[in-house]
Amino acid sequence: xFRSSLTALGLGGIIGSSWLFSPWxxxxxxxxxxxxxxxxxxxxxxxxxxxxAELGMVKPETGGLARxxxxxxxxxxxxxxxxxxxxxYCATAPVESSGVIQYANQFCPGLYDGVKGQLTTxxxxxxxCLMVLFVVINYFxxxxxxxxxxxxxxxxxxxxxxxIIALFMTGFHTExxxxxxxxxxxxGASLSAILTSGIFFAYTGFGNVVMMGGEAINPRRNIPLxxxxxxxxxxxxxxxxxxVFIGAVPPALLAHGWNGVQLDSPFANLAIMANLxxxxxxITADAMISPSGSALTYTAGTSRHVFAMAKSGFLPSFFGVxxxxxxxxTRALALNFFMGILFLFPLKSWTAIVAVVGSISIxxxxxxxxxxxxxxNVGLTKNNGLPGMRFVAPLAFVFATLLIYWTxxxxxxxxxxxxxxxxxxxxIIHVVNKNKSIExxxxxxxxxxxxxxxxxSSIGNFGGKAILPEPYMSIIVAILGLIFYYIAxxxxxxxxxxxxxxxxxxxxxxxxx
Numbered sequence: 328x329f330r331s332s333l334t335a336l337g338l339g340g341i342i343g344s345s346w347l348f349s350p351w352x353x354x355x356x357x358x359x360x361x362x363x364x365x366x367x368x369x370x371x372x373x374x375x376x377x378x379x380a381e382l383g384m385v386k387p388e389t390g391g392l393a394r395x396x397x398x399x400x401x402x403x404x405x406x407x408x409x410x411x412x413x414x415x416y417c418a419t420a421p422v423e424s425s426g427v428i429q430y431a432n433q434f435c436p437g438l439y440d441g442v443k444g445q446l447t448t449x450x451x452x453x454x455x456c457l458m459v460l461f462v463v464i465n466y467f468x469x470x471x472x473x474x475x476x477x478x479x480x481x482x483x484x485x486x487x488x489x490x491i492i493a494l495f496m497t498g499f500h501t502e503x504x505x506x507x508x509x510x511x512x513x514x515g516a517s518l519s520a521i522l523t524s525g526i527f528f529a530y531t532g533f534g535n536v537v538m539m540g541g542e543a544i545n546p547r548r549n550i551p552l553x554x555x556x557x558x559x560x561x562x563x564x565x566x567x568x569x570x571v572f573i574g575a576v577p578p579a580l581l582a583h584g585w586n587g588v589q590l591d592s593p594f595a596n597l598a599i600m601a602n603l604x605x606x607x608x609x610i611t612a613d614a615m616i617s618p619s620g621s622a623l624t625y626t627a628g629t630s631r632h633v634f635a636m637a638k639s640g641f642l643p644s645f646f647g648v649x650x651x652x653x654x655x656x657t658r659a660l661a662l663n664f665f666m667g668i669l670f671l672f673p674l675k676s677w678t679a680i681v682a683v684v685g686s687i688s689i690x691x692x693x694x695x696x697x698x699x700x701x702x703x704n705v706g707l708t709k710n711n712g713l714p715g716m717r718f719v720a721p722l723a724f725v726f727a728t729l730l731i732y733w734t735x736x737x738x739x740x741x742x743x744x745x746x747x748x749x750x751x752x753x754x755i756i757h758v759v760n761k762n763k764s765i766e767x768x769x770x771x772x773x774x775x776x777x778x779x780x781x782x783x784s785s786i787g788n789f790g791g792k793a794i795l796p797e798p799y800m801s802i803i804v805a806i807l808g809l810i811f812y813y814i815a816x817x818x819x820x821x822x823x824x825x826x827x828x829x830x831x832x833x834x835x836x837x838x839x840x
Contacts, residue, residue, distance in 0.1 A: 333549055334552075334553040334557050337533050337557030340532025341532035341533060342483040343483070344426040344614075345528060345681075346487050346564070347594060347614050347618075348429075348593060348678065349524055349525035350565075350569045351594075352520075352525055353365070353517075353525075353569065354569070354572060354576075356516055358510060358584075359509045360509055361520065361524075361569050362566060362570060362573075363517045363518075364520045365526060365569055367518065369530065369558065371723070371726045372527070373555070374723035375723050375727065376533050376558055377555075377716070377723070378692075378699045379533075379554065379695055380550050381551075381699050381713045381716050382699055383550040384550060384711055384713070385707060386702075386707070396695070396697075396770075398698070400698070400701070400769045400822055401766040401768075402756075403757070403767050403769065403773070406749060407746060408694055409641050410641070410746075410748070411691040412691060413636065414687055414745055415687060415691075418670045418681075418684045420663070421668075421680055422528075422618075422681055424458050424618075424671070425446055425450075425454050425675075425676060427457060427615055428450045430591075430610075432450070432591045437449055441590075442589070444678070445679065451675060454671060455668065458667055483617050486613040490594055490606065490610060493601075494574070494594075494603075495571050495574070500574055500578055501574060504573060506578065511585060515733070515789065518730075522685035523686070525685070526565075528685045529561075529565065575600075575601065592611065595607045595611050595614070633659035633663060634646065641752075645658060646659050683745070685734075687745050689730050694773065696720045697812065697819055701820055704816060705820055707829065720812075721809055721813070724812040725812070728805070729808065732783050732787055733789055733801075734784075736784045740784075743781060750774065765825055768822070769819065769825075769826070771818060772814055772815040772818040783807070787800055787804075
């Protein structure tokens with residue numbers, strides 16, 4: 328893959344259904360200060376992307392997101408990372424399906440309950456039917472979709488840009504930024520919204536570049552450039568969409584504040600209110616096509632991830648079978664469908680699902696910050712790392728720790744429950760496969776890291792007991808995060824030296840030069 332292809336891959340993953348919902352969801356939580364949430368998230372995700380850029384430069388590998396923690400800290404952490412990636416992928420189909428159905432509600436009322444903010448029973452069943460369709464297409468004819476993928480990717484950019492220009496030129500209300508205050512619910516609300524309103528979910532599409540690192544041409548140069556380019560372009564687009572959304576809301580809708588803005592098809596609804604019927608139709612068409620395209624792609628990719636997990640021993644070998652007739656892992660497709668149902672039925676809305684996925688994914692990215700520090704300390708990086716990474720990695724880890732703390736405790740609990748499930752599954756695998764104790768000890772820091780977050784979130788100011796006011800509590804969390812980073816790196820260095828796999832990895836890196 329050339330740099331342009333990698334950049335397009337990153338942009339295609341980042342610009343998905345989030346542009347249709349996140350500006351509305353974030354504005355409801357934070358008002359105009361939602362803009363700050365996008366900027367902070369862009370800064371943090373750029374730090375994390377630089378971490379992955381170095382990992383991709385040092386050891387470019389397809390599926391690297393899950394493989395890197397396995398190398399640095401062993402099978403326990405590798406399993407948890409694989410499961411967190413899997414849960415995120417499994418949630419994509421229900422996320423995109425629920426998004427399609429929510430926008431369809433303006434033509435077929437009864438699919439979405441605006442008061443409760445969730446799909447109705449009929450809407451859930453329709454979303455499930457869409458998920459079935461995604462599986463069927465992947466089962467029989469994923470090549471048919473591949474032909475139209477270029478058109479779908481183009482629409483992901485053309486329609487948002489037209490939306491920005493049209494809404495800015497028609498009915499833009501500058502008073503919306505101050506009428507209820509720039510931060511009506513406090514600046515903490517904008518920070519809390521980063522993981523729960525789909526912002527972080529949107530940016531994490533950059534992972535597609537890392538996952539395809541093994542196929543990249545000149546990866547040490549092209550992976551970092553592709554990551555930074557895709558993040559800068561998407562950040563500008565998302566900030567402009569947020570600004571336009573805030574300005575396009577009719578002031579009459581703000582009678583009960585920003586959290587009273589109830590829209591089933593946010594941008595399409597605003598287009599109609601601005602008498603831009605043609606734009607409403609365009610946005611709705613994009614809402615039908617783009618999320619479906621993303622869901623189809625992720626449905627295919629997730630089945631391959633499950634196949635790889637089965638081959639690595641993280642799932643039963645039953646799911647690592649390719650159907651000889653169709654050439655796809657059909658058992659993995661079926662498993663992912665049922666996992667998606669487990670997200671769809673209890674959570675029932677786009678915003679609820681992305682809140683859980685965002686909270687889970689940040690733990691995964693925190694482990695990458697540790698891995699890059701471990702690789703540097705054992706000499707794996709040598710002279711092919713990025714300048715300043717010794718400062719970037721701990722800073723990224725600290726901000727990842729803060730993002731988790733800033734998230735509402737109710738959402739963190741759900742994410743931790745998912746991680747706990749991954750830990751339990753690994754312990755079962757550990758006993759069955761008779762793995763050595765070093766595989767647990769190598770990732771021991773992660774267990775204490777999760778427990779630390781349970782304590783901090785429960786006593787903090789974002790849904791916890793609020794025993795200490797801000798910003799003092801956040802300062803304490805940042806200091807603890809920095810201390811924990813160096814403990815985690817030490818844990819990984821000990822594992823790699825005890826495992827004796829450093830020379831082997833150095834050899835594979837030198838062979839890829």
